Amino acid sequence: xxxxxxxxxxxxxxEIQAYQKKKFADIKSIGASTIFIGTMRDFNEGAxxxxxxxxxxxGMTEKQLDKIILSAQQxxxxxxxxxxxxxxxxxxNEPIVLVAVWSSHRGDAYEANRFxxxxxxxxxxxxxxxxxxxxxxxxxxxxxxxYTSN
Amino acid sequence: xxxxxxxxxxxxxxEIQAYQKKKFADIKSIGASTIFIGTMRDFNEGAxxxxxxxxxxxGMTEKQLDKIILSAQQxxxxxxxxxxxxxxxxxxNEPIVLVAVWSSHRGDAYEANRFxxxxxxxxxxxxxxxxxxxxxxxxxxxxxxxYTSN
Amino acid sequence: xxxxxxxxASLKEKIGRSExxxxxxxxxxxxxxxxxxxxxTTIPENTLAAVNMDYASLDSLIKDxxxxxxxxxxxxx
Amino acid sequence: xxxxxxxxASLKEKIGRSExxxxxxxxxxxxxxxxxxxxxTTIPENTLAAVNMDYASLDSLIKDxxxxxxxxxxxxx
Numbered sequence: 001x002x003x004x005x006x007x008x009x010x011x012x013x014x015e016i017q018a019y020q021k022k023k024f025a026d027i028k029s030i031g032a033s034t035i036f037i038g039t040m041r042d043f044n045e046g047a048x049x050x051x052x053x054x055x056x057x058x059g060m061t062e063k064q065l066d067k068i069i070l071s072a073q074q075x076x077x078x079x080x081x082x083x084x085x086x087x088x089x090x091x092x093n094e095p096i097v098l099v100a101v102w103s104s105h106r107g108d109a110y111e112a113n114r115f116x117x118x119x120x121x122x123x124x125x126x127x128x129x130x131x132x133x134x135x136x137x138x139x140x141x142x143x144x145x146x147y148t149s150n
Numbered sequence: 151x152x153x154x155x156x157x158x159x160x161x162x163x164x165e166i167q168a169y170q171k172k173k174f175a176d177i178k179s180i181g182a183s184t185i186f187i188g189t190m191r192d193f194n195e196g197a198x199x200x201x202x203x204x205x206x207x208x209g210m211t212e213k214q215l216d217k218i219i220l221s222a223q224q225x226x227x228x229x230x231x232x233x234x235x236x237x238x239x240x241x242x243n244e245p246i247v248l249v250a251v252w253s254s255h256r257g258d259a260y261e262a263n264r265f266x267x268x269x270x271x272x273x274x275x276x277x278x279x280x281x282x283x284x285x286x287x288x289x290x291x292x293x294x295x296x297y298t299s300n
Numbered sequence: 301x302x303x304x305x306x307x308x309a310s311l312k313e314k315i316g317r318s319e320x321x322x323x324x325x326x327x328x329x330x331x332x333x334x335x336x337x338x339x340x341t342t343i344p345e346n347t348l349a350a351v352n353m354d355y356a357s358l359d360s361l362i363k364d365x366x367x368x369x370x371x372x373x374x375x376x377x
Numbered sequence: 378x379x380x381x382x383x384x385x386a387s388l389k390e391k392i393g394r395s396e397x398x399x400x401x402x403x404x405x406x407x408x409x410x411x412x413x414x415x416x417x418t419t420i421p422e423n424t425l426a427a428v429n430m431d432y433a434s435l436d437s438l439i440k441d442x443x444x445x446x447x448x449x450x451x452x453x454x
Binding site for chain 1: 383385386387423427430431432446448449450451452453454
């Protein structure tokens with residue numbers, strides 16, 4: 001299980017492969033891996049976005065992510081989890097968040113991945129500030145619930 | 151949208167990256183990507199497995215996968231989908247199936263990915279024959295429903 | 301013309317053939333196609349059937365040129 | 378000893394500070410901590426609070442050495 005907060009752009013696939021190689025190149029009990037990658041869009045709430053700054057609460061963010069993953073591990077049979085979240089200055093198309101879950105079975109892998117993402121979006125202290133095309137900045141007000149809406 | 155049946159081992163991350171590069175290196179409306187990777191375990195139904203042979207119905211398999219993806223596209227807002235399935239002789243740890251879904255929103259990406267996998271497992275004509283450690287071969291009898299069990 | 305009949309996976313092994321060909325004479329159901337080639341052998345429980353690569357029920361009627369297939373429950377993914 | 382108070386994101390911009398420090402004198406609620414430094418300013422609706430990096434309700438009591446934080450709804454992921 002690993003949590004990483006990154007201030008620089010990251011390649012989700014390189015991260016997953018490096019992690020897999022280090023942690024379980026040969027665990028043949030893995031039957032199902034689910035991966036979620038959230039990337040920055042150039043459009044949000046009716047306005048074109050030029051870039052974004054992601055603020056966080058060092059220490060608390062990691063602590064909350066730890067608790068979320070622990071809760072997922074208590075509810076589903078998981079072999080491993082990797083969560084990476086970007087902070088700082090971000091451009092459209094760049095990855096913001098990666099959640100990877102490894103399990104023996106697909107039900108566990110799907111549900112735990114989604115659970116981690118929903119909890120992350122509602123509980124992990126990150127805040128987005130968008131820079132619009134007209135150079136005005138605005139804070140994103142709230143995240144939607146991904147189970148019930150888009 | 152692409153469907154590939156592969157007789158040789160494939161690297162899911164290389165495939166996704168190559169597909170992304172070709173199809174939408176610069177679509178900045180993608181906010182959410184979900185990836186499912188099913189890999190061969192070395193243990194199933196109480197017995198250690200040495201290898202597996204995956205049989206299929208050329209033509210019908212592709213046709214059914216097409217229909218499944220079309221059905222997903224009708225239910226959720228998707229930007230693109232990639233489905234790759236291995237056939238032939240497979241060893242533990244090797245990838246069997248890859249489902250990648252790109253969308254603007256995570257709800258769509260999660261639900262469509264899982265829908266495609268469940269339908270694939272119940273409708274796409276593939277059949278697994280396992281070679282046990284004692285060199286006996288057996289056909290896998292049926293797939294479980296991943297929504298209700300593991 | 302004719303009807304092509306195909307068998308897959310464990311069913312193919314069980315009946316020992318992968319294909320049959322049937323000269324088309326009259327409309328018949330998939331069920332009748334099975335019994336034409338597998339006289340006295342009931343279709344194994346849970347067997348699935350397809351016509352022209354789409355799932356079909358055993359009482360569907362086939363027409364000249366159709367490809368009929370029989371196979372056990374699928375186990376991919 | 379003392380209580381450290383932190384503000385994040387839009388709340389930090391709104392009140393113009395990222396941190397306050399309060400000498401510990403007596404048990405007080407998070408709500409009282411807010412009003413100690415932000416006299417006459419009601420806590421903005423939906424503001425979240427944490428004590429020692431865990432979520433806490435505004436009526437929780439804090440103790441000496443605690444780190445209290447105030448911030449708007451989170452918008453990561």
